[in-house]
Amino acid sequence: MKTKNLLAATALTVLLAGCSSDDKATPKQETTKEAKTTVEEQVVTDQIGREVTLPKEIDSVVVGGILPYYSTWYVATNSTKEIVGMHPNSYNAAENSILAKISPDILRADTSFVKNGEVNIEELMKINPQVYIEHANDEATIDKVTEAGIPVVGIQAIDAAAAEPLATFNSWLELTSQMTGTVERANRFLAEGKKVQAQLDEKLKPxxxxxxxxxxxxxxxxxxxxxxxxxxxxxxxxxxxxxxxxxxxxxxxxxxxxxxxxxxxxxxxxxxxxxxxxxxxxxxxxxxxxxxxxxxxxxxxxxxxxxxxxxxxxxxxxxxxxxxxxxxxxxxxxxxxxxxxxxxxxxxxxxxxxxxxxxxxxxxxxxxxxxxxxx
Structure with missing residues (x-):
């Protein structure tokens, strides 16, 4: 995905279980370049270059080790009811955030699919997600969930080449907009971020x-x-x-x-x-x-x-x-x-x-x- 001049954003083994500084790993499995879809499906290219077939209408999402991603979904869609599962570390942040008041559906998300820090496929299948969002570096989880028949979208934790701190979030937002067809809020955010950084730059330049x-x-x-x-x-x-x-x-x-x-x-x-x-x-x-x-x-x-x-x-x-x-x-x-x-x-x-x-x-x-x- 191409993100130019978008304003300038965190990790972890604990942060993004996933905001590590090296996001170059690519899962072993290969995807078909010419993916076939039905009228009820769409193909998106994730942030590790894989073409992933998803439903046109997505109403059940599980977020794994890319901990902040659920908030990106909310920014893009103005909703959290689609987040049916999330990592326990994400849930803890959500539970102690203002988002729990603004969009309390987030507190309905299941966390039982993470056992001892790893994804338990049996528990994940009970949630029945249409798409699983995972940190691009977690090759083992991406492979395991894909083999279980659940589409996985890989997300890079940080754009290390970008000088601007919003570049990573902007890229997540654009990908989410592609998946959901929602662009209005994403465009507003991108514009606001650019405006604020320009205001700061003007005063900091001297x-x-x-x-x-x-x-x-x-x-x-x-x-x-x-x-x-x-x-x-x-x-x-x-x-x-x-x-x-x-x-x-x-x-x-x-x-x-x-x-x-x-x-x-x-x-x-x-x-x-x-x-x-x-x-x-x-x-x-x-x-x-x-x-x-x-x-x-x-x-x-x-x-x-x-x-x-x-x-x-x-x-x-x-x-x-x-x-x-x-x-x-x-x-x-x-x-x-x-x-x-x-x-x-x-x-x-x-x-x-x-x-x-x-x-x-x-x-x-x-x-x-x-x-x-x-x-």
């Missing part, structure tokens, strides 16, 4: 490199492990797009476990914490992590440790709130340049784009997500 904060994205964390992200990952794209320097960019590709001494050496001005970990800013700011002394790091000393918000999905990987993520992170990086009120930006976006009136408490829940969303 900045010299020395005027940009040095930032780090803490991806996974507990008292035993510290995992950060670097180049070819969403955190790096977000930072570059919002006027920051990624301290891990030169040393890390994708995501990697590091020790605290490495973070001392980087000494970031700002630390962003994703929603793939239960760690909250207060845990670092107040020295609550046993065996770890974060007090020597400039970001902690200055109180610039932020939990990345969670709206219809976690804001760190591809998601429908991406224009808001751009605004939010740009404001943390350069509050003197971006003086809008994020509460108002979020409320307006949800009203205009999702046609949903957020309560004040809803907005605060988005901006300050609980640790439960990462369990």
């Amino acid at each position: 900045l010299a490199e020395k005027d940009k904060p040095r930032a780090m994205v803490l991806f996974m964390h507990d008292d035993k492990t510290i995992t950060v992200t670097g180049r070819n990952f969403f955190g790096n794209q977000w930072l570059n797009a919002t006027g920051a320097v990624d301290v891990a960019e030169k040393d890390i590709q994708g995501k990697k476990e590091v020790n605290l001494e490495q973070i001392y050496a980087w000494n970031p001005d700002i630390i962003y914490i994703t929603n793939f970990t239960q760690t909250q800013p207060q845990d670092l700011l107040e020295g609550k992590v046993e065996g770890q002394d974060w007090s020597q790091i400039k970001a902690v000393q200055d109180g610039k440790v932020y939990k990345i918000p969670l709206g219809i999905y976690r804001w760190s990987p591809p998601n429908g709130d991406a224009p808001l993520m751009l605004k939010w992170m740009a404001q943390q990086n350069h509050p003197q340049l971006f003086d809008y009120k994020m509460e108002d930006e979020i409320t307006t976006y949800y009203k205009d784009f999702y046609e949903y009136d957020l309560a004040a408490d809803d907005v605060q829940d988005i901006l300050h997500p609980s640790s439960a969303a990462a369990k």
Whole structure:
């Protein structure tokens, strides 16, 4: 699929079980180049170049290890009733998100088809999906589900070549529009993302490199492990797009476990914490992590440790709130340049784009997500 100049988005073994930094694997099975269809069928080309025959009308979808994808379906279609199954990690994020209020059908999705981290075909067949969406790198699952007779659409977790953080989500959105025939909301999102990035670029362009904060994205964390992200990952794209320097960019590709001494050496001005970990800013700011002394790091000393918000999905990987993520992170990086009120930006976006009136408490829940969303 071709995505040009679409605005600039996250993982994992836990993130996208699937946002790994290397998405070049191609499943073993081959598909017929000249697929035959009936009037009730369509052929789409997935993101690993496979032609997949699907029903014209899709009303039952299961989302596997490509964790954020269910939110893409919602953005494209304004519906989640078609999501009949999803990975337990996706369900946990959905359950703790505003999407559970906006489109409560998402909470009806079955999670029993994932057993011990793997797809159980017998349980999957009970759900009877018309299409299974999977991370392009998970060759074993794609093969197994395809052999069971269920069409599988492979999705790439990240466009590593893209400088813009929205490129990946835009590509998912375009593919979903092809599958569903829904284009209006997708086109609106693409236009909004492009507009927001252009607004940011105009204000950030005059900045010299020395005027940009040095930032780090803490991806996974507990008292035993510290995992950060670097180049070819969403955190790096977000930072570059919002006027920051990624301290891990030169040393890390994708995501990697590091020790605290490495973070001392980087000494970031700002630390962003994703929603793939239960760690909250207060845990670092107040020295609550046993065996770890974060007090020597400039970001902690200055109180610039932020939990990345969670709206219809976690804001760190591809998601429908991406224009808001751009605004939010740009404001943390350069509050003197971006003086809008994020509460108002979020409320307006949800009203205009999702046609949903957020309560004040809803907005605060988005901006300050609980640790439960990462369990």
